[in-house]
Amino acid sequence: MREASKARVKTIAKPVELPLGQILSGDCVEAMRSLPDNSIDLVFADPPYNLQLGGDLNRPDGSQVDAVTDHWDQFDSFKIYDDFTRDWLTEARRILKPDGALWVIGSYHNIFRVGAILQDLGFWILNDVVWRKSNPMPNFKGTRFTNAHETLIWCSQGEKAKYHFNYRAMKTLNDELQMRSDWVLPICGGQERLKEGGTKVHPTQKPEALLYRVMLATTEKGDVVLDPFFGTGTTGAVAKRLGRQWIGCERESVYTDAALKRIEKELPLDESSLETMQSKRNAPKVAFGVLVENGYIKPGTEIFDKKRKWVAKVRADGSLIYEKQVGSIHGLGKELQGAPSCNGWTFWHIERDGKIEAVDAVRQLYLLATED
């Protein structure tokens, strides 16, 4: 009896071969429906951001910014975007193994909606990770803060669900310090950026370093990684390099073609080269205003050059005022001396504990106190 029952179950759940190393063309929700339950180790998704751009944006020099206006990124309301999000997340949840994980990347335009919906569906957030761009596009109009980061959400199937985290690999990658939830990485450019006749193939190609870290952190060798918004195949290329299996969904044949060509050229890494990967830590930079902000130098403090020829006053935002002139520590020092340039850190001095010292000494103090 027990044998027979087992056989029946097997017959019903007939083994389905996964389309490994393939791109499923068409709508990603439809494509995922063709895949069996509990079969995927990791879903990495870079969904459209639901950008609602106004008119054209010009740089200060008059040239025009190439905006993301592809039709796959047009949603005219939150409702439509939310429905779309719930649909693909539901399918992703079904095909993921119980110990599988989901990563989503987005910006402030969409990430709050995506995050709330995946929580509603039962996903359990393990970390939100900030991709801090080392070279973001500036805010040309000077109307807001430079939009210098994007947000990733990493989650498991549920509060009690198992998941994989290669703690040791991350610590090694980060110079023997725990990997933090903020990652500094450059945007995708140079040789890595796919171009066709001088123009970019995909408007929002992600850097391989980002996918590299995601997969190294949360998958094992041989795991199956699915990307519902495959684009030009960054996920596939990195998966192949790291010895992971991959499946993509993509409806634009231009992207599909470029992706297959790209992944074909990719070579898998051997174990030893993985182990030698090390991240470089940048020397920290400190702005004068940060010293003021943190109370190292109080607004109102007198600040002067070595010979006390000029005695200026520190203001709340870290600017200086001398008689009628105002400026940064570098700019005002330059103006007063009539010099072509000035290193304010060594030019300006303050009195501290009865001793006169360059403000650079205060910066050193701050660096020591805030070192990781």
Place this chain on the structure above:
Amino acid sequence: MREASKARVKTIAKPVELPLGQILSGDCVEAMRSLPDNSIDLVFADPPYNLQLGGDLNRPDGSQVDAVTDHWDQFDSFKIYDDFTRDWLTEARRILKPDGALWVIGSYHNIFRVGAILQDLGFWILNDVVWRKSNPMPNFKGTRFTNAHETLIWCSQGEKAKYHFNYRAMKTLNDELQMRSDWVLPICGGQERLKEGGTKVHPTQKPEALLYRVMLATTEKGDVVLDPFFGTGTTGAVAKRLGRQWIGCERESVYTDAALKRIEKELPLDESSLETMQSKRNAPKVAFGVLVENGYIKPGTEIFDKKRKWVAKVRADGSLIYEKQVGSIHGLGKELQGAPSCNGWTFWHIERDGKIEAVDAVRQLYLLATED
């Protein structure tokens, strides 16, 4: 007609005295209901994070981590949390002026829900800002990434709504580079951390540097700042220091008492320290013609672009002439380049004392000489 209409509006909106410099005790939604419409310049909110910690969290050495387990921080479900969030955001929206702004800080536990709901209510996100902690608590169990940041959302009343951003002050604070959406600041500790008998008064006291930057960036001197989750009054302390008015809501008398004592001790910065670098938009405007009128640039002077492709001539009224074309410094620069726009101040150059410099330098000279 217009005058009469204005008078009528004034009569209807009878002046209500705001409880400036006071903490309203009790539930924040009830407290906000007592305030009039369109009366607040900035709401800064640090709502409970809805942390769902299971058992106690222990350090590797066995000592216990002081987790956030106060009773005000427990919510049974997302539903309750969402309703609560919608309630206080709705009141905040009502009492905010049309050009007022809202800041909310949160972690991955709650920020996605808060962000989605404030979008649903009509708030328009201007930036999400990442507070990157220079000294976060490590992940003791080694099971995830070190949770090293929190997220802030800055939004206006709507897509077309006005808002305030002190671009110039932020740029000065950041060593003459645009302020980015990621801020590196230490967590609150040391002398700044309020303690009572050796234990922290509040589990999630925010650093003053964070509020300092928020207020310097998005409020003006004298503005009214409201904090619905006042806690130990970091918002009030920084507001007082920076010459802003404040109102708090808080239901725990332990926090209220500590906050009032703390703010009492705080000293406002003096007038001159408080002045920040003005954005050029607010700075006194100088027409090019004024420079000509005052002899800073003589009529007949040759004026040219950086590459000397176009050499125009200055006329008595401050207009330029190039061959048959005439116009303002902006208009002619735009015409000649065929550009959508042109900042004539940086486009046109003149020779002065043998040196070539943008006419903007002459404007600066004039501004310095005529500043009151």
Place this chain on the structure above:
DNA sequence: TCGAGAGGTGAATCGGTCA
């Protein structure tokens, strides 16, 4: 061959104020 300098560009919700 190398360095200096010019030119291009990246997921962007990017102006204000009159008539």
Place this chain on the structure above:
DNA sequence: ATGACCGATTCACCTCTCG
């Protein structure tokens, strides 16, 4: 609502040109 007009505005990195 719409348009005219005034005037304010960019950082890091890659690639190409020129000497």
